[in-house]
Amino acid sequence: xxxxxxxxxxxxxxxxxxxxxxxxxxxxxxxxxxxxxxxxxxxxxxxxxxxxxxxxxxxxxxxxxxxxxxxxxxxxxxxxxxxxxxxxxxxxxxxxxxxxxxxxxxxxxxxxxxxxxxxxxxxxxxxxxxxxxxxxxxxxxxxxxxxxxxxxxxxxxx
Amino acid sequence: xxxxxxxxxxxxxxxxxxxxxxxxxxxxxxxxxxxxxxxxxxxxxxxxxxxxxxxxxxxxxxxxxxxxxxxxxxxxxxxxxxxxxxxxxxxxxxxxxxxxxxxxxxxxxxxxxxxxxxxxxxxxxxxxxxxxxxxxxxxxxxxxxxxxxxxxxxxxxxxxxxxxxxxxxxxxxxxxxxxxxxxxxxxxxxxxxxxxxxxxxxxxxxxxxxxxxxxxxxxxxxxxxxxxxxxxxxxxxxxxxxxxxxxxxxxxxxxxxxxxxxxxxxxxxxxxxxxxxxxxxxxxxxxxxxxxxxxxxxxxxxxxxxxxxxxxxxxxxxxxxxxxxxxxxxxxxxxxxxxxxxxxxxxxxxxxxxxxxxxxxxxxxxxxxxxxxxxxxxxxxxxxxxxxxxxxxxxxxxxxxxxxxxxxxxxxxxxxxxxxxxxxxxxxxxxxxxxxxxxxxxxxxxxxxxxxxxxxxxxxxxxxxxxxxxxxxxxxxxxxxxxxxxxxxxxxxxxxxxxxxxxxxxxxxxxxxxxxxxxxxxxxxxxxxxxxxxxxxxxxxxxxxxxxxxxxxxxxxxxxxxxxxxxxxxxxxxxxxxxxxxxxxxxxxxxxxxxxxxxxxxxxxxxxxxxxxxxxxxxxxxxxxxxxxxxxxxxxxxxxxxxxxxxxxxxxxxxxxxxxxxxxxxxxxxxxxxxxxxxxxxxxxxxxxxxxxxxxxx
Numbered sequence: 001x002x003x004x005x006x007x008x009x010x011x012x013x014x015x016x017x018x019x020x021x022x023x024x025x026x027x028x029x030x031x032x033x034x035x036x037x038x039x040x041x042x043x044x045x046x047x048x049x050x051x052x053x054x055x056x057x058x059x060x061x062x063x064x065x066x067x068x069x070x071x072x073x074x075x076x077x078x079x080x081x082x083x084x085x086x087x088x089x090x091x092x093x094x095x096x097x098x099x100x101x102x103x104x105x106x107x108x109x110x111x112x113x114x115x116x117x118x119x120x121x122x123x124x125x126x127x128x129x130x131x132x133x134x135x136x137x138x139x140x141x142x143x144x145x146x147x148x149x150x151x152x153x154x155x156x157x158x
Numbered sequence: 159x160x161x162x163x164x165x166x167x168x169x170x171x172x173x174x175x176x177x178x179x180x181x182x183x184x185x186x187x188x189x190x191x192x193x194x195x196x197x198x199x200x201x202x203x204x205x206x207x208x209x210x211x212x213x214x215x216x217x218x219x220x221x222x223x224x225x226x227x228x229x230x231x232x233x234x235x236x237x238x239x240x241x242x243x244x245x246x247x248x249x250x251x252x253x254x255x256x257x258x259x260x261x262x263x264x265x266x267x268x269x270x271x272x273x274x275x276x277x278x279x280x281x282x283x284x285x286x287x288x289x290x291x292x293x294x295x296x297x298x299x300x301x302x303x304x305x306x307x308x309x310x311x312x313x314x315x316x317x318x319x320x321x322x323x324x325x326x327x328x329x330x331x332x333x334x335x336x337x338x339x340x341x342x343x344x345x346x347x348x349x350x351x352x353x354x355x356x357x358x359x360x361x362x363x364x365x366x367x368x369x370x371x372x373x374x375x376x377x378x379x380x381x382x383x384x385x386x387x388x389x390x391x392x393x394x395x396x397x398x399x400x401x402x403x404x405x406x407x408x409x410x411x412x413x414x415x416x417x418x419x420x421x422x423x424x425x426x427x428x429x430x431x432x433x434x435x436x437x438x439x440x441x442x443x444x445x446x447x448x449x450x451x452x453x454x455x456x457x458x459x460x461x462x463x464x465x466x467x468x469x470x471x472x473x474x475x476x477x478x479x480x481x482x483x484x485x486x487x488x489x490x491x492x493x494x495x496x497x498x499x500x501x502x503x504x505x506x507x508x509x510x511x512x513x514x515x516x517x518x519x520x521x522x523x524x525x526x527x528x529x530x531x532x533x534x535x536x537x538x539x540x541x542x543x544x545x546x547x548x549x550x551x552x553x554x555x556x557x558x559x560x561x562x563x564x565x566x567x568x569x570x571x572x573x574x575x576x577x578x579x580x581x582x583x584x585x586x587x588x589x590x591x592x593x594x595x596x597x598x599x600x601x602x603x604x605x606x607x608x609x610x611x612x613x614x615x616x617x618x619x620x621x622x623x624x625x626x627x628x629x630x631x632x633x634x635x636x637x638x639x640x641x642x643x644x645x646x647x648x649x650x651x652x653x654x655x656x657x658x659x660x661x662x663x664x665x666x667x668x669x670x671x672x673x674x675x676x677x678x679x680x681x682x683x684x685x686x687x688x689x690x691x692x693x694x695x696x697x698x699x700x701x702x703x704x705x706x707x708x709x710x711x712x713x714x715x716x717x718x719x720x721x722x723x724x725x726x727x728x729x730x731x732x733x734x735x736x737x738x739x740x741x742x743x744x745x746x747x748x749x750x751x752x753x754x755x756x757x758x759x760x761x762x763x764x765x766x767x768x769x770x771x772x773x774x775x776x777x778x779x780x781x782x783x784x785x786x787x788x789x790x791x792x793x794x795x796x797x798x799x800x801x802x803x804x805x806x807x808x809x810x811x812x813x814x815x816x817x818x819x820x821x822x823x824x825x826x827x828x829x830x831x832x833x834x835x836x837x838x839x840x841x842x843x844x845x846x847x848x849x850x851x852x853x854x855x856x
Contacts, residue, residue: 018388018416025416029363034355035348037538038415039489040570044794047489075348082347090346094338094760097768098210099345100352100489100538125803132794134489134539135210136771137764138802 004068008033009077019065023057024048026064027074035075035103039132046131049104050074056111075103078110085155086110089148097135105131109145117156118149160310161193162269162318164261166245173245173261175268175318191244191265192221194273198293198307200227203237205244206254207510208341209488209540210768211823212761213254215339219757220259223332224266224325226290227306234340239512239532248511250545250653252724252821255757259819267322275319276312277304327755327816336760341536353508353535354493354567361495361563362391364556365418367425368407368576371787373648374431376406383424384410389417393425394559398552399522400578400650403611405548409556415567422569434648436787439582442647443480446584446604450478455602455643456619462637464588467598471590474598475672479587479665480848482781484580484654485789485797490538491573496553497563502529503554508537510545518547519554541772542653546578571792579782579789580654581606585665591677596688598637599673601666604645608652616644626659626721626828627666630691649784655772656824659723663828664835664849667719671836672845681836682707682718694720697729697752697813704811705731705748714745715841719832724821726753728766730829732837742838742856744774744806749826751810754817762822763810769826770808775800777831778853 002014008031015030027036027050036059039047043058050059051073078084082091086109089095096102105128112119112127119127124145133141164173193201202221208214218232241247246257270290277295278285287298296303327334344350369376381393392411397404410421449455468474494507503525509515512532520527537544553566568576583605590598607620619642632638654660674684686698701718702708710716713735720729733746749766756762779798783790791797810826835846838856846856 021414021416025414029414029416032357033348034351034357037352037489038354038491038567040794042570042793042795045489045799078347082343087346091338091342094342094764096210096339096342096345097212097764098208098489098537098539099341099350102345103348106346128802132489132799132801134487134541134772134799136768136800136805138771138800138805139767139808140764141802 004064006031006064006067006072007070008072009074017064019063021064022060023050023062023064023067024059027059027072033074033076037100037103039101045101046104046108047101049107049131051107051111056108075107078106084110085148085151086113086145088151089144093140093144093147095137095140095144097137101131101133105133105141109141109148112145113148113152117152119145159193159195160269160272160314162265163191163243164245164265175265177314177318192225192269194269194306194310196307196310198231198305200225200232202232202234204234205237205247207249207534207537207540209249209510209537209544211765212339212758213249214341215337215761216255216757217258217262218340219332219337220255220262221266223330224263225270227293229332229337229340231293236534239516241513247513248545249540250510250542252726252823252825256725256819256821259755263324264322267324268318271319271322272313272316273306273309275316276309280304280309280312333757334759337758339761350536352490352538353506354490354538356495356506356535358495358497358506358563361565362411362413362560363415363418364409364411364564364566365422365569366396366407366409366552366566366572367422367427368405368572369429369431370575371429371431371434371436372577372650373405373434374429376408377428377430379408379428380426381408384421387412387417387421387424389413390421392560393421394556396552396555396559398548398555399518400546400548411556411560411564418567419569431787434787437647437649438785439783442582442784443584446645447478449604449643449645450584450586450602453643455641458619458623458640458642460639461632464598464600464637464639467590467637468588468600471598473590475587475589475676477587477669477672477847479585479668481583481661481664482849483582483649484776484780485574485782486539486541486543486654487574487797487799488539488541488543491570492544492549492568493566494550494553495563495565496550496557498554498558502531503557504531504533505550505554506533506535507550507553508540508544509534509550510537510540511547514545515547515550519551522551523554523558541655542657546652570794574792574797575789577789578650578652580660581608581651583661587665587669589669589673591673594677594679596635596673599635600639602641602643604643605661606645606647606649606651610646611650620658622658624662625657626663626723628689628694628720628722628727630689630694633690634688648787655769656723656827659721659828660776663719663721664831667721667829667832668835668847671717671832671839685718685720693752693815693817694727697727697750700750700811700813701729701731701748704750704809705733707731715837717833717835717837717840719829719836721825721828723825723828725818726751726820726822726825728752728825728829730770730833732830732833734834734837734841736841741854742841744834747806747808747830749808749810750813751826752813752815753820753822753825754815755819756812756822759812762812765822766810766826767808769824770830771800771805773827773830774804777834777849777851779850781850
């Protein structure tokens with residue numbers, strides 16, 4: 001009884017979903033991809049950030065019907081082997097504590113670095129202010145984004 | 159296979175190491191903490207929850223040290239709730255390392271010695287000629303070696319030796335090193351399983367409407383609209399217990415989280431909350447202030463005769479400090495899965511206290527303890543809230559009622575408005591200075607006692623009345639009293655990261671600053687003078703050195719605060735200045751942690767950084783306010799959390815000494831607020847005695 005097809009991480013999911021359902025719950029409960037997190041439901045915390053046609057969106061306030069026909073990327077599909085420069089930098093600096101918000105943090109940071117390959121502290125603060133981390137890993141997030149920018153540039157130059 | 163565990167003699171703090179029941183492979187319930195199979199794979203059971211604080215790293219890092227294995231060969235599994243096997247499992251009070259490290263070291267060393275003995279037996283050589291390293295036993299003279307996996311069968315036949323000498327700290331290869339966390343990889347690719355991510359076959363979802371006034375019963379409800387929502391399967395009344403009290407709600411059960419949440423919104427519930435006061439924040443604080451004015455309360459501590467000094471003093475300081483109710487605001491809202499199956503119930507969730515849940519659900523549902531199986535997932539934050547039994551109990555009740563496995567999901571709004579909260583507190587502090595030192599010192603506190611709800615015991619002063627206050631002060635302040643003025647409201651309260659130290663610290667350490675200035679002394683020097691304890695003196699020296707306290711410039715405000723929490727001492731210095739627009743900004747934070755023996759310095763730094771950010775939020779961003787008995791703010795749109803652009807640079811230093819291990823996850827929080835407000839006073843001459851305050855309006 002599927003009424004809608006979602007392309008998530010380059011895979012087609014045929015889902016039977018209430019068109020009003022937020023994309024977040026379709027990804028989590030219907031497609032079974034649990035890496036994208038529920039934090040607030042009102043676009044305040046950023047735990048649910050995914051990429052939709054390459055832009056960062058808050059899946060908790062994006063209706064699933066709007067996502068049909070678009071390319072969705074979640075944390076599970078950001079890289080082949082947990083090796084996007086942002087993920088590598090997060091690992092090197094040991095950014096996460098509880099880790100719950102970091103799918104969203106990483107997805108936000110990946111878009112920032114694509115648009116601005118060499119962000120300043122102020123650029124990082126602007127781009128990341130929509131993502132809350134209750135454990136307070138913010139200083140490490142900033143440091144890791146700088147490191148990821150370096151890694152990305154090395155790859156581009158090398 | 160070699161499997162070792164603990165045997166706890168009644169009331170013993172230290173466990174005896176024993177051989178555990180044999181089991182062929184992992185998957186079978188093992189009576190063990192550590193288990194090495196014939197391929198040499200080491201499995202360590204983490205008895206404590208991982209909520210960001212690093213237990214998942216610390217436990218194997220300690221065990222692997224004496225066991226002589228590489229951390230990469232260690233598989234960590236969360237233990238099920240069973241305090242008869244593991245000892246206390248409640249992950250609170252920053253207690254994982256400080257209560258378990260000696261036993262864990264002994265456990266690792268015992269297994270290692272048995273493996274070495276097994277190798278010596280097999281080779282028929284002297285044990286003293288053999289040693290263990292990197293998961294192998296070597297014969298020194300010949301260079302022969304065995305992998306641990308080749309020795310476990312033989313080792314399992316031996317009796318665990320007693321009286322093993324543990325390594326000296328200087329010989330540690332793993333402990334004390336900033337090793338990367340074992341859970342980072344799975345937390346960067348979305349594969350770490352938090353409570354909300356757990357799924358079991360045929361699981362349904364439930365959302366529960368609970369009384370916004372926090373207490374009382376369901377009078378009636380209309381579920382007709384809820385039942386029309388696509389995906390909604392059932393609507394039932396539920397009751398959940400917390401310690402000795404019960405709360406009721408209405409649960410909507412559906413085939414997806416979203417449908418359950420929609421169904422809940424469509425419910426119309428009439429509540430019976432008669433018999434409970436519907437208080438507002440203003441009223442609560444008015445009453446606290448009134449009781450501090452008129453009542454002496456219960457004596458927590460008294461030495462000398464402060465009363466007579468206050469009576470005869472020409473001048474005394476007499477001020478009031480206020481701290482707000484706070485919400486834990488874990489990024490992962492509460493949730494829990496339960497599967498009731500007639501003669502047993504199995505529970506999965508983000509759980510800080512699996513053993514308490516086992517005991518509580520067993521009692522409430524009339525099941526034998528071993529028939530309540532409690533599984534911990536990773537926790538998306540805990541901070542004390544997830545050490546309660548209400549949400550797992552509620553899930554179990556719902557599963558029983560609908561005869562199906564169910565995941566109960568709390569919305570952010572449910573999580574924010576239902577409590578329990580950190581209690582709001584008020585402190586009346588009085589002091590007299592004589593010859594540049596404290597002659598008399600008195601603190602009276604009013605605020606809810608978390609223990610009242612838990613134990614029902616009243617009539618005793620809050621046992622945490624001085625939590626946060628450093629004990630060496632008692633040696634120099636000869637006339638001192640600390641009283642607790644009992645204070646009750648219907649608002650449920652409980653521990654919140656660093657518990658009463660998080661509020662006491664603000665009062666005691668702000669007042670210490672006021673007394674220093676009254677005495678005409680430098681605030682750091684004043685503390686040095688009043689704490690004749692070598693450890694504290696060294697910490698003060700370090701703070702002074704790293705912060706440049708003595709060389710501070712004009713137009714810079716510096717503030718210091720030092721607090722004790724869960725057997726660790728943390729000092730912080732905050733530096734503030736004014737922006738070009740005249741507003742106060744935080745330029746820098748220096749923190750010095752003395753937690754004695756420690757495992758992973760990078761984890762400690764991360765915990766102190768995080769504690770400071772949490773302390774910052776509680777000082778300048780958010781508070782829970784009540785109106786008509788209900789919590790006003792229900793989401794991050796109005797309950798404003800600190801964000802990346804609010805965070806000053808933070809430097810963390812760790813003291814090296816030979817002392818016993820103290821806590822790490824919480825002690826970094828209490829000194830931040832007073833260090834900040836003391837710095838603001840230093841810069842502006844304005845004394846802030848009430849939290850939270852607006853930094854932009856100072």
